[in-house]
Amino acid sequence: MLMSTAPAPAAPILSVRNLSKHYPLRAWWGGKASVFRAVEDVSFEIRPGETLGLVGESGSGKSTIGRAVTMLNPPTSGTVAFEGTDLAGLGAREMRRMRARIQTVFQDPYAALNPRMSAGDYVAEVFRLHRPAMGRGERRAAVAGLFERVGLDPRFMGRYPHQFSGGQRQRICIARAIALKPSFIVADEPIAALDVSIQAQVVNLLQDLQEELGLSYLFISHDLRMVRYLCHRVAVLWRGRIVELADSDQLYEDPRHPYTRRLLSAVPLPDPVAERARLAVAGAESFGEGRPGDLVAVAPGHWVADG
Template sequence: MRPEPADRYPLLSVRNLSKHYPLRSWWGGKGSVFRAVQDVSFDIRPGETLGLVGESGSGKSTIGRAVTMLNPPSAGTVAFEGTDLAKLSAWEMRRMRARIQMVFQDPYAALNPRMSIGDYVAEPFRLHRPGMARAERRDEVEGLLARVGLDPRFARRYPHQFSGGQRQRICIARAIALKPSFIVADEPIAALDVSIQAQVVNLLQDLQDELGISYLFISHDLRMVRYLCQRVAVLWHGRVVELAEADALYEDPRHPYTRRLLSAVPVPNPVEERARLRAASLLPPADPDAIGGLVEVAPGHWVADTRYS
């Protein structure tokens, strides 16, 4: 991929990221290597939302954890504002985490059941701003809860007293506590009801407009990805096979896997649905072992140079 113009310098630049896991043989010795993610590259600009889509097991969450250094990559570089995160010391990376946050798929698992909501949201301030007075910290927590649509009086309650949507709002409140520049949202709406999904997505948009946050939005919901994201990357077998502006990718998908993936989205018109599924079934299957590098087939539209079988 060619470098971005100087006036659109990426906030996050990922180049040739790979994540491998060693596999042990049945007798306990060293075995082969499982390549969860292989040679992935993309950029995220300031204030942009990049959608990452693909089937289960394609490596989406692995990429999200790798770019935040929760599970560092095996190879490649992750540069945040030009700084290679892999080269930072533990102390430097701890300071950097104030600007890089993550929202997980399961909000209940992300919350500590023994901590009140107020203590949970206040924890970033205790870690990164130890000199903050208790009263000031309490005011910040109440303001964050109000910002995500929760009653500040809920600060004394515990996670089991909230619904799934409220728990996700609490996780978002903690993620934005230190005003980060970048958030990885790892399927933040997957476990929520449809009406609650819309509320959480609208909240993410409002926070982006207000704070200028950039998102890596990981999701199975292709309709929601098109609504929320400016650009979309399609992941297949741990590799990016297509990357383009959202409208261009949805209206003119070039890779066979992208077309098959989009064909899985139901259409309310039965005649159109049957014709679309019939066309998708005629697409030639692609060989995952023959996925090559990305080629620009149109301005800003990148497709893997794949040989079809």
């Protein structure tokens, strides 16, 4: 499965440096209070028009990173620079204006939608908040155009979330995400809650929108085959730290970290003999139980944790 051609090198649209997110834990029965280190010292960049895939097992910190870089749940330490601006240094008003350029598509579209609002009103809400000068007729025309762009009939604008299928709900969420013409979208498991037959349609829609609008994505997913298809580069997350970062084809064809190889071994092969041999090798490998070390370059553009 071939991914799309990577964009030419350019100044990063998003630059994350030494990002950490800690959560305080309450002390019980006279014990000492402690801290849960969900994400620790994570750094990466995303260039204009690029998709960076973020993969790892549940609990590895993927969604925590997605919420931290959009300031929905600000990081404990580190910097998140978007188009050269440190988001942590912005006030509430400045961050609200910046959100027109940064959007999120969540895993569960039904939870993201407001069950008391029609689909059209849900999408139009962003115009009321960020474009208050728009008239009602202009908003309605803009929403109809967005519905058509994501493959929905504008006649459905008056329907409510429970009247749509899962794939249609996610298309509504995508329509709202692109309404203000952002340049960066965090797609947090956007296909995990969808039927397999619908997943490819949504991924193809995201890819088409990227080509048309010049979008950059942080694509968080468990589906390693979709990640390879959609993403230009992939970062593998384990225990809150990146253990491997490389171009998509390079990482899939030459994984260097044992955890990456174990993760890729979960993708079945059509050849049962090769499948058994690969699983035996992956299962025999061991790696440290502590947190991974720093990333070191093992090839041009290919970084692996040293521990």
